[in-house]
Structure formats: C-alpha cells, structure tokens
Amino acid sequence: MKLSGLINKNRVFNASLIILAVIVAGNIYKGQGKGVEALKKENDMEIKKNTVMNSLSKGENDLDGYKNIFVKKDAGSIINTLSNIAKESGVKIKSIKPAQEQKLTYYIKTPFNLALSVPGYHALGGFISKLENYRDAYLVVEAVDIRSETQGEGLNVNLMVNSIVLTN
Amino acid sequence: MNSSLGIYFGPKAISLVEVKGRKLINNIQISHSAASSGELEEKVPAEAKVIGIIALFKEELRRNRVEAKEATLCLSGKDLIIRTFEMPVLPREELQSAINFEVKKYMPFKTEELISDFQLKFDKISRTNIVLFMGIKKEALDSYLSILSQLDIKLNAIEYSAFSILRCLKLSGASESGIIGILAADLPGKDEVNFTILENGFPLFSRDITLPASPEYMGKDAEAESSATLEKLKTEIRMSLDYYDRKFSNKNIKKMYLLFNQEHHLELEAFMAEIGFPATFIDINKCLDRTTPYSLGFVKSYSASLSKVIKNKLTVDLLAAQAKIKSLKEKSIQKEILSLFEGIKLDYRMAAAALFIIIASIGLGFYRTQPLRKELETILAVRPRVSVISPGASYGELAGKDTEYKRKLDALGSLVNKQVYITEPLDVLPRVLPKGVWLTSLSLNKRSEGKAELTLEGTAYLSDSDKEFAAVNEFLLSLKSTPAFTKYFKDINVTSLNSGRSQEVMVTNFLISCKTYQGRE
Numbered sequence: 001m002k003l004s005g006l007i008n009k010n011r012v013f014n015a016s017l018i019i020l021a022v023i024v025a026g027n028i029y030k031g032q033g034k035g036v037e038a039l040k041k042e043n044d045m046e047i048k049k050n051t052v053m054n055s056l057s058k059g060e061n062d063l064d065g066y067k068n069i070f071v072k073k074d075a076g077s078i079i080n081t082l083s084n085i086a087k088e089s090g091v092k093i094k095s096i097k098p099a100q101e102q103k104l105t106y107y108i109k110t111p112f113n114l115a116l117s118v119p120g121y122h123a124l125g126g127f128i129s130k131l132e133n134y135r136d137a138y139l140v141v142e143a144v145d146i147r148s149e150t151q152g153e154g155l156n157v158n159l160m161v162n163s164i165v166l167t168n
Numbered sequence: 169m170n171s172s173l174g175i176y177f178g179p180k181a182i183s184l185v186e187v188k189g190r191k192l193i194n195n196i197q198i199s200h201s202a203a204s205s206g207e208l209e210e211k212v213p214a215e216a217k218v219i220g221i222i223a224l225f226k227e228e229l230r231r232n233r234v235e236a237k238e239a240t241l242c243l244s245g246k247d248l249i250i251r252t253f254e255m256p257v258l259p260r261e262e263l264q265s266a267i268n269f270e271v272k273k274y275m276p277f278k279t280e281e282l283i284s285d286f287q288l289k290f291d292k293i294s295r296t297n298i299v300l301f302m303g304i305k306k307e308a309l310d311s312y313l314s315i316l317s318q319l320d321i322k323l324n325a326i327e328y329s330a331f332s333i334l335r336c337l338k339l340s341g342a343s344e345s346g347i348i349g350i351l352a353a354d355l356p357g358k359d360e361v362n363f364t365i366l367e368n369g370f371p372l373f374s375r376d377i378t379l380p381a382s383p384e385y386m387g388k389d390a391e392a393e394s395s396a397t398l399e400k401l402k403t404e405i406r407m408s409l410d411y412y413d414r415k416f417s418n419k420n421i422k423k424m425y426l427l428f429n430q431e432h433h434l435e436l437e438a439f440m441a442e443i444g445f446p447a448t449f450i451d452i453n454k455c456l457d458r459t460t461p462y463s464l465g466f467v468k469s470y471s472a473s474l475s476k477v478i479k480n481k482l483t484v485d486l487l488a489a490q491a492k493i494k495s496l497k498e499k500s501i502q503k504e505i506l507s508l509f510e511g512i513k514l515d516y517r518m519a520a521a522a523l524f525i526i527i528a529s530i531g532l533g534f535y536r537t538q539p540l541r542k543e544l545e546t547i548l549a550v551r552p553r554v555s556v557i558s559p560g561a562s563y564g565e566l567a568g569k570d571t572e573y574k575r576k577l578d579a580l581g582s583l584v585n586k587q588v589y590i591t592e593p594l595d596v597l598p599r600v601l602p603k604g605v606w607l608t609s610l611s612l613n614k615r616s617e618g619k620a621e622l623t624l625e626g627t628a629y630l631s632d633s634d635k636e637f638a639a640v641n642e643f644l645l646s647l648k649s650t651p652a653f654t655k656y657f658k659d660i661n662v663t664s665l666n667s668g669r670s671q672e673v674m675v676t677n678f679l680i681s682c683k684t685y686q687g688r689e
Binding site: 009010013014015017018020021022024025026028029031032035036039040042043045046047048049050052053054055056057059060062063066069070105106107121122124125128129132133140141142143144145146147148164166 | 521533536556570612613
C-alpha cells in the first residue's frame with residue numbers, strides 16, 4: 001500500500017499549512033525583532049546626538065556672546081577710541097604706538113603703548129575705568145607704570161593696552 | 169577528427185588504445201600487478217585499488233601524451249552477464265518483466281542490483297524471439313564510471329569484449345552473413361578466451377573461457393605448458409559446440425574465424441577442420457598500418473576504440489539503460505510526490521487561520537516598532553539647529569565639533585574671566601591709604617593670562633619712624649582686607665621697608681608687591 005493511502009492527506013496538508021504559517025510568522029517576528037533592536041539603537045544614538053547638538057547650540061550661543069564682546073576694529077579706529085576716552089577723562093596722550101599683533105589659537109592681541117600725562121590720580125582712574133568698560137571693542141590694560149611728575153601734581157603714566165579680537 | 173580511446177579491463181592487464189579515425193596512435197598495456205600491491209592485494213580496500221588505478225592511468229596518459237577525451241569501455245565476461253535465450257513473441261509492455269523473470273534463473277543475485285539491456289531478434293523458423301541480454305552489477309558499473317569521470321574522459325559506450333572483436337571481422341573484410349563462429353584467444357597472454365557464434369551479426373551463443381594454468385609444467389617447460397593449455401581449449405570448444413548444437417540444432421555453423429597467436433593458428437585450424445568447421449585465420453596486423461605483437465587485450469581495446477567509426481548490429485547499451493533507470497526513478501519519485509497531493513481539498517478555515525497568523529505577526533511587528541518610530545520622530549523634532557554642522561552629521565563629527573567649541577569657549581572664558589581689571593584696585597588704593605602715607609609709583613605687569621604683579625612704591629612721613637612703620641603696616645592690612653583688591657591679588661607682601669631722607673626730612677620708604685598668584689615665579 002502506498003504511503004499516500006495510509007495517511008489522511010487532507011489533515012496532513014492543512015496541518016502543514018498551519019505549521020508553515022507559524023514558521024513564516026516566526027521568521028517575520030525574528031526579522032522584526034532585529035528591526036526593533038536596530039530602531040532602539042538608532043534612538044539611543046539620536047538621543048546622544050541630541051545631547052551633543054544641545055551642547056553645540058549652547059556653545060554657539062556663548063560664542064555669539066563673545067563675538068559681541070570681541071568686536072573687530074582696525075588700529076586707526078582703536079586709536080580714535082583711545083583719544084576720545086582720554087579727552088573725556090581729561091588725560092593727555094603724549095604718544096600712541098601700536099605694536100606687532102600676536103596671533104594666538106583663538107584670538108589676536110594688538111598692543112598699543114601709550115604715554116600719558118595725567119593731571120591726577122582720579123583722572124587716571126576714570127580713564128582706565130572707561131577703557132576697561134568700553135563696549136565697542138575689547139580693551140585690556142596689560143601694563144601700567146605710574147610715576148609722579150618731578151614738578152607739579154601731575155602723573156607720568158605709561159600704559160600698554162591690548163585690543164583683542166577673535167580669529168575666524 | 170578528435171582521437172578516441174578503447175579501454176579493455178582484462179583479467180590480467182588493462183589495455184588502452186588511442187586511435188584517430190582508424191589510425192592507431194597509442195597502444196598502452198597496464199599490468200594489474202603494477203596497479204596492485206602483490207600478495208597484499210586482497211587486503212587492500214576497493215576504494216584504494218580504484219585510486220591506485222586512477223593514478224596509474226593518469227601517469228600513463230601523461231607519459232604517452234594521450235589527448236583523447238572520450239572512450240569506449242570494453243569489459244571481460246567476468247564483469248558482465250551475457251545470456252541468449254528464446255522467448256515467445258510478447259507485447260512490448262510485457263516483454264521487460266518477462267525477460268527479468270527469465271534472467272532471474274541465471275543469476276545468483278537480484279535483478280534490482282543490475283543495470284541491463286536487451287536486444288531481440290525474431291527467428292522466422294521457430295517463430296520466437298531470440299533475446300540477447302546483457303547486464304552489469306551497479307557497483308561494478310559505478311566503479312568504472314568513477315574511474316573515467318576522475319580521468320575527465322567521456323564514456324561513449326560499454327561493450328562486451330567478445331562483441332567488440334566483431335569489428336575486426338569487418339576490418340578484415342570477412343563476411344558476417346549467415347551463421348559464423350569467432351574464436352579469439354591469446355594463450356601466452358593468458359587473457360580470457362572468447363567464443364561467439366553469430367547469425368547475421370546477432371550473437372546466438374557466447375562464452376568466455378578462462379584457461380587455468382597447468383601446475384605440473386609451470387616454470388619448467390613453456391612449450392609443454394602451451395600445448396596442455398591448447399588441449400584444454402580444444403576441450404572447452406568441443407563442450408561449447410555440444411551445448412550450441414543442443415540449443416540451436418537447426419542452425420549449423422558455416423565458418424569459423426580465428427583470432428589467435430601466430431604460432432598456434434595452424435594447429436587450431438587443423439583442429440577446426442577435424443571437428444568439421446572450415447576455419448579462417450584473421451591476421452590483425454594486416455588491418456593495421458604497422459606491425460604490433462599479437463595481444464588479445466590490444467585487439468579488444470583497438471576494436472572498442474573503433475566504436476564510432478565501425479558500427480556493428482548490436483544495440484544493447486548499458487549506459488543508456490543506466491540513464492533510463494535514473495530517469496524512471498526520478499519520474500517515480502515525482503509521481504509519488506504528486507500522488508501525495510492528489511485529491512487534497514483545501515480547508516478554507518485552515519487557510520484563513522494560516523493567513524491570520526502571518527498577518528498577525530506582521531501587525532505585531534508594526535505594533536512593536538510604532539512607539540519607537542514615534543520616539544525617533546520626537547527626538548529628531550527637538551534637535552536644535554546648529555549653523556556650523558549639518559544635522560545629518562555622524563555622532564563622531566558632532567562630538568569632534570563639540571570638543572573644539574568647548575576648547576574655544578574655555579580659552580575665551582578664561583581670557584575674559586581671569587583678566588585682571590585694574591580699575592577696581594586703582595579705586596581701592598586712595599581709600600585705604602592711611603594718613604601720612606602716599607604712593608610715589610605704581611606699576612602693573614601682566615606676565616601671562618591671569619598672572620599679574622602690582623608693585624606699589626611709596627613713602628610714609630609721620631615724624632616718628634615707628635608710627636611710619638605702623639602706618640605702612642596698616643596700609644598693607646587694609647589692602648589684604650579689602651575684597652575688591654584681594655579679588656585679584658592673593659599674595660600681598662612688603663618687599664622693602666626702610667628709612668630714608670626726603671627733602672631734608674627722615675621718611676620711611678616702602679615697596680609692596682601684590683601678586684595674583686601665590687609664591688614665587
């Protein structure tokens with residue numbers, strides 16, 4: 001007797017259909033499991049990227065802030081500014097000498113050597129205060145040398161002022 | 169024209185002949201002793217023997233520069249089952265099973281183990297079919313096919329050596345018509361002797377005779393041994409003819425052809441005449457363009473090599489039979505598989521359930537991934553935009569850019585925040601100067617970022633040096649206790665304090681050093 005005659009073929013066929021469907025479904029589920037894992041990894045990576053992007057965004061804002069502080073001006077403009085501040089403070093500039101600019105990694109320093117004749121200590125204080133609080137350029141007093149004038153109440157002052165701007 | 173090979177696997181030697189058309193190119197004899205390991209041969213597994221034969225074949229083919237890529241295999245009677253018997257005329261569809269039934273009588277094993285083919289000849293006198301049956305054990309056939317396949321040689325046909333020899337008749341111009349006998353022997357070569365009787369080229373009777381050596385003469389008297397062997401052969405021929413006469417009493421042999429060693433042919437011719445058969449000796453050398461020492465192995469392999477050039481009337485084909493069996497097997501398997509599906513009715517509920525299972529698995533996957541996709545969308549939606557880098561940049565690129573930004577911001581931050589702004593200290597100084605103390609010079613030097621030194625030089629005059637010293641000390645303490653000053657200068661010390669004369673009065677001169685950092689540099 002043939003094998004086919006011994007078995008209820010319909011039952012076997014239909015049961016095979018279900019088994020086949022379960023196998024196919026199992027494979028689909030497995031494949032999807034891999035997809036889910038990949039998606040989870042992608043999400044984790046995107047979260048990490050977001051963290052870095054937030055940090056970058058904050059950094060960019062901070063850098064914009066610094067760009068407002070370190071406003072780029074040419075040497076002539078800085079000399080003008082210094083002259084104006086001196087005039088406002090009642091300080092006489094005897095000489096201004098711009099020195100060689102120094103390029104550093106993130107910024108450029110341009111030193112200006114000033115020789116001043118100041119009527120008094122308060123006038124000098126006013127001059128330096130205005131200099132350090134000047135908004136249109138970042139000016140820093142690098143060195144000061146104050147000596148009493150040999151005659152009279154005045155002071156002889158030598159100043160080194162740095163103008164600082166950002167590199168590109 | 170391409171060359172082809174005739175290969176005869178004889179009991180004593182393997183004979184290879186390469187021909188191009190009818191022209192003999194190579195004649196190679198490989199002794200079985202060269203392919204086996206002498207006394208130990210029986211202990212060597214069959215696979216090892218086959219490997220040994222293949223290696224030997226390859227070496228001989230290479231050495232003799234054999235170029236043929238196809239061959240006809242010629243086998244001795246020990247490898248084949250050859251039977252001729254009569255059968256009543258039957259319809260074609262009944263014939264195969266009737267032949268199988270008949271053949272079982274002659275075989276000590278099952279017909280299923282055999283690859284076989286047959287050829288019919290209708291006998292007008294007896295009004296029966298004469299059946300020529302040829303078979304080979306599957307195991308033996310597979311072994312030969314394996315050898316040739318590993319030698320990369322295509323097999324044209326497998327023949328019984330006694331039937332291959334029939335081509336020599338054609339080659340010599342001998343007539344095949346009527347009832348003739350052909351006796352092929354090589355007594356010194358000790359090859360299998362073939363005795364065949366044909367009717368118009370169709371074999372009625374065939375017998376392969378192995379003549380045992382006469383131990384009493386072995387190694388002593390070659391002539392006597394040869395003579396004894398010849399006598400044995402004569403006896404065998406007589407027995408064979410008796411058998412033939414009993415079976416085919418009305419089919420008288422007209423002529424006998426002899427393929428024999430030159431030195432015995434006269435004696436054998438005389439013997440044939442004595443028993444009443446006119447005999448003709450066939451000199452194989454006359455059929456060749458060169459003289460070759462007589463060897464029945466050579467005759468058989470040479471005849472086999474001519475299978476494509478000289479056709480004989482026999483159509484039994486073991487190769488085709490094997491292919492047919494394979495194809496029948498495949499068909500029966502296919503039929504069995506198809507029969508499994510015959511009459512099957514698809515249960516639509518089951519089909520729907522199967523479909524549901526698959527759709528459900530797809531839906532489940534969608535259900536599992538959907539929240540993750542939404543989460544991803546949200547993550548991407550809240551991502552801030554940065555002008556300096558594209559949003560599609562890799563994590564590594566982003567992290568690199570971030571590190572660069574941080575370094576730049578740190579540098580700028582420390583430039584701004586660690587800066588010593590002199591305004592505040594200058595503002596503090598006049599307010600903390602005690603009465604009788606004044607500054608003569610002030611100098612500030614920034615050595616590097618965040619490092620500055622302020623030097624205050626002054627004079628105290630209070631008409632009393634102790635009071636002047638105390639005033640200088642008070643000035644120092646005031647500086648140290650003023651936050652607006654100590655915010656920048658952490659290390660405030662008197663560098664020098666001494667009495668001196670100024671404009672005719674005694675004063676105390678001092679030098680105070682204020683550093684933004686601790687200790688010496």
